Amino acid sequence: MQIKDFMIDQSLKELTEHRTVVLPIACYETTINQNINGYIPHHWHDEFQFVLIVKGEAIFQINEEKLAVREGEGLFINSGSLHMAKDKNDSGCVYICLNVSPSLVLSQELYTSYVNPYIQATNIPYLYLDAKELWAKNILAAIVKINQLIQQNPPYYEIDITIQLTLIWKNLLINGFELEYEHTEMLKSHRMKQMLNWIHLHYAEKILLDDIARAGQLSRSECCRYFKRILKTTPLNYVTDYRIQKSLILLQQSEFNVTDVAYQVGFNSTSYFIDKFRNSMNMTPLAYKKYKNYCSLVK
Template sequence: MPAIHFKIDTTSLQELTVHRTTTLPLACYKTDIRQHVQGYIPLHWHDELQFVVMLQGSAWFQVYDQKLSVQQGDGLFINSGSFHMAEAASDGDCTYICLNVAAHFITAHDLYAVCVHPYVQATNLPFIPIPCHEAWGKAIVQSVHKLWQLLQERPPVFEIQLAVQLTSMWQHLITSGFQPQYSQAEMIKNERIKQMLEWIHIHYAEKITLDEIAHAGQLSRSECCRYFRRYFKTSPLNYVADYRIRQSLILLQQDQSVTETAYGVGFNSTSYFIERFRKLMQMTPLAYKKQMNGD
C-alpha cells in the first residue's frame, strides 16, 4: 500500500529531502516508485546531481520535455536543477538505487571549474542515459552499487573510498562523448516553464484561466500552449486538471468525501471530477478511496 510522501515545495517544485549523511553531501537509497503515496514520483528538481540504477522492473523518466525508458540494469544521470518525474513502466516491482550528490563533492576542489562546472551548467545535458552494455556505463553502474554498499557497511575510511568512486564515475561520464553546450534561449525557456508551473501549483485549487498561466510565464496564449505541448504533450488547462487529480489522491486517503475532495482541489463539479479521475486513474475516486483504505 502506498505510504511514502515525496517532500516537494508545492510552489517551486524543489525537492525538500536533505540529501546528505551527517558529514557528507550525498545520499544513496533504494526506492520503489509504486510505494509513493501518489503511485509515482511527481515532477520536481534539486540542486544535487542524481544517478539512478534500475534494480527491478523498468520505469519511464521524464526530464523537461523528453521521456525515456530505463530498463533493469541500466542507469540514468539527471543534472542539477533539471525538472524530472518517474513512473513505473510495467506491473510489479519498480525499484532503483538513487544517488544524490552535491556537485562540488564530485572531484577535488581545484578540478571543479574545469571538470564539473561546465557540465552542470550545460543546457544540452539535462540528463544522460547510462547503458550497462557499454563499458563506461557498466563502470558507472558498478560504482553506484559500490557506493550503496559502502554507505551501508561504513568500513574504516569509507569516506575516501566514496570519493574515489565518485571521481571514477564522473570521469567515465564526461569522457563518454557528451560535450557541454550552453544556450541562453534554452535557459529562458526552462525558466518560463518553471514560472508557469509554480503559479499553477500555488493556485490550482482556484479558478484558473489560460491568460493567467500565460502571464505567469510572460508569454502569449499561443506560446503558452506551445510550451505545454512541448514539455507535457498536453494543453495548459488539461495539465491543471490532471494536477488537481494527482493532488486529490492524497485527500482521498484522508477522511474526506469525494465531493469535498473535488471542490478542495479546484473542481466545481463532482461529476466532472469523477470523469477526469476515471480517465487518468482507470477507476473512480470512490474505488480508489476504498482501495487505499483497505475496504
C-alpha cells in the same frame, strides 16, 4: 528507504532532503509503482541524480525527451532538469537512486573547471548509461558500490564513498561529450518553471489559460506549445492532473469527504472531480479513500 510521496515546492523543486549519511548524498532503492501516485511525478532538484535499474523497465522523461531504461542500464540526470518516471508494462521496476550535491563530487579547487561547466551546459539534461560502454559500466558499478557502503557502514565508509564519486565523475568526463550553452534553452527552462510555480500556488482557484501564459510571459499559443513539447500535455490538463495529485493526500484524512476534497483542490463540481479522478486512478475517489483507510488499519 523509499520516498513514496515526493514533496515538492510550487516550482516542482523536490524538497526531500537528499542525505542518508553525514555527506550531502542520498542513495536508496525505489519501486516506482509504490509511489503515492503510482509513478514518480515531474520534479527537479539541485542535486545530480544517478539511476541504475535493478529490476524491470522504466520510462523516464527528462525535460522534453522520453526514453526507456532497462534492467542493468542507467541515467545521469543533470542538476535542475525536470524529470519523471513511470513503470513500463507493469514490470515492477526497481531502481537505485543516487542523489549527490554537485559540491561533493570534486574538491572546491576542481569544481569550477570540471563540475560547473556540466551544470551550465544546456545540451546535457541527462546522459544514458549503457553498460556496454566502459565509462558507463564503471559509473553503474560505482552506484552499486556506494549503495553497498551505505547499507553496510564499514569503517571509514564516507571516505570510500567520496572515492567512488570521484571515479563516477572522472568516467563521466572521459566520455568526451561537447558542452553547449544556449541562452534560449536557459530562458525556456526558466519560463516553464515560472508557469509551474504559478499553477502550484493557485491550483485551488479558478485558473484560465491566459493566467498561465501570463506567468511565463508568453502568448496563449506559445504557452500551449511549451506544455505540449516539455510535459506532453495541455496547460489545463496539467492543472487537472496536479489537482488530482493534491487530492490523494487529502482523501487519506478522515475529516474530509469527497466533496470537501474536490472543492479544496480547485474543482467546482464533485461529479467532474469523480470523473477525472476515475480516468486518472482507475477508481473513484471514495474507493481510493476506503482502500487507503483499510491499508492504514492493517499495517
